[in-house]
Amino acid sequence: MTVTEAPRDAALEAAAAPSPSAPPTGLAAVVGSGDPRTIGKLFVGTSLLFLIASAVVGSLVGIEQYDTAGTEIFGADTTLRMFTLQATGLLFLGVLPLLVGLATAIVPLQVGAATVAFPRASAAAYWVWLVSSGLVLASYAIDGGPFGTEPEAVSLYIAGLIAVLVALAVATVSVVTTVATLRAPGMSLRRTPLFSWSMLVGGSVWLLTLPVLAGVLLVTYLDLRYGEQFLGGSGGVWNRVAWTLWQPTLYVVAVPALGIIADIVPVFARRRHQRHRSAMFLIGLAAALGFGAWAQLGATIDGSDAPAVWINEAPWQAVGFLAVVPVLGLLGLWTGTLGRGKVKLGTPLILAGMGGLLVFLGVAAGAATVIGELDLSGTTWMTGQTTLVLLGTLVVALGGVAFWAPKLYGKLLPDVLSRLGGTLVFLGALVAGIALAVAGALSQSRLVTGGATAVDSGDLDTVETLNLVSGIGLGVAALGLVVAALAMAKRRSGDGPGDDPWDGHTLEWATSSPPAVGHFATLPAITSEAPVYDARHAAAASKTEASA
């Protein structure tokens, strides 16, 4: 276990030591790399591909539901499976690994560490995640996944998803440990950059949540393959997974997005983050409220329809309302920071703003969900809410990639392509999320096949049109993701962006772009949460004094 440690001294020594053989290049350098930047880029790039596929599938499902009576593209059973594929892909193959990848690359830089706490574990996590994601997709190809008719293939889906969860948990342990133990001298927890803080608190809650799903899936696997299928067999698998896409668990996925926005806003406001400690508290509160493993569908001993555990009960309702508080509080702080600063309208800020708006709409929709009189629980209102929160998080993450591109790729991303990609994802998510939510308000059930049975006949045409609109929205989002991927692949030509193209505030901007092995030759004195901002202002002040 100790061989996976690589504190700063060890990494610097390793970099300085003569290499007995030539360092690997090409594919060997990628496959064998324990460099957090390489692992992070692999996570980001691969998850983006899965996200494109997921959005395309979601688009086709929406278009399929244009005619709720007939089936044109997939067929009834396959539509249901494709719905689960889209949701699984969006969360476990897309948004979560994207955030983990970004954190793996950026968090060590932010806290002044030479690398992540367990670089080899992070690398192993990526490859396990990649192979397991392939297994999950392969299971769908052979008639598996939830609602699949081939038991072996359904089992493959469960086994693959368990491995995905283990991989994500291992990568998260590495990131959280980095923040907890490898912060530079002088960087107390209160001075931790907000993205790193959000990974510390959000990642900790992920580590309490992902294993719950893994455990439940394990017993579902055993029950499906060898038992009496008291957990509902193939059709019951989705009931074991779906709670991760609902509030409150849904919110903890968005916690790192809050941290990304909180790091971008002050840089583009050209002033310190207003009330940094309050922001830390609010992000921590959002993470605490996002622990939702207690709110999932129950199971019965005879395999009959399982009642929900605590869903629609008082704690669930309380969390639905309370979750608005940290998001609103943070919005207030960001508005104050921007209002008092000299705003520079860069691509990262625009994307962070659009993503933040989607997350806020999603959280607000969640507050409406818990109002029993509205009767929205169990309808596509919740699917719309999921779309808003997850795609909002995705847009913020794209903003984060644009922001930290100099550290990730050594180049800035092309502004036009980045903005276009993010804007398309934003618009697509907004349209799809609202269309699904309105269809839910018209009583369309959350599961696609037969979902329209509760809809009034007079509203059926409207619901079908809304389904089509949601499909088109997700199609636009898929297009936006393609454009965003192109932006990352193309990057900006010409000389490098310099070490600090945005006039950043936190430690990652005190090193080269891209960072060298070991990240930092020397570190500035850390006396606040914005050491680079401090150093810049101190230098400017002394320059003014000297000239006076």
Place this chain on the structure above:
Amino acid sequence: MATTAVTTDLEVFSEAPPAPPARPRVLLIGTALAAGSASMVIFALIGLYAKMRHDVLADGEVWMPEEGNVQLTPGSMAMVTLLLSLLTVAWIVQALRNDDRGHALMAFGVTLLLGAAYINGAAYGWQQLGLGVTSSPQALLIYTITGLHVAMVGIGLLFLAVMGFRAVGGQLTGRAAEGVSAAALYWFVTVGVYATVWYTITITK
């Protein structure tokens, strides 16, 4: 001559750079997170077990199948065994801190023995249970929960053995000592998790 030599040594030390700051407890914190995460797998299944048992009892039915026989003695003996192992693990850590390899080796041996005894006890409990693994949902849950815990104990024994042998083998550096502390922490969590398993399955059945 001797005085001169001592003076020279002191001069050397006075010119030496200051000691590096204490190494961050990376492995200890990483282990704590991993152990907490692993515990949640079992806690999730215990939650499922407790919820289903509660629902069945609320319907006025009997939870455990007629042929099922969760014996109190093997489960409680396993609990006692693991509680004893807490002492021996603390003994390992203390002995290594005192650079007392003889006691550390003895404590390792006893801990490994207690771990093996626990696994033996769990196997005996399965044998006495009287239910096939897939004969009922209750059996499936019991075997999955206890099986996962045996796996957790196995990993703990492996972890302790690797870190312990490294430490006893002479690598009594700060990092190796931290490794043993990390393994001990994992073991403590494992025992804590078993206390929950024992109460849920052995005591309340």
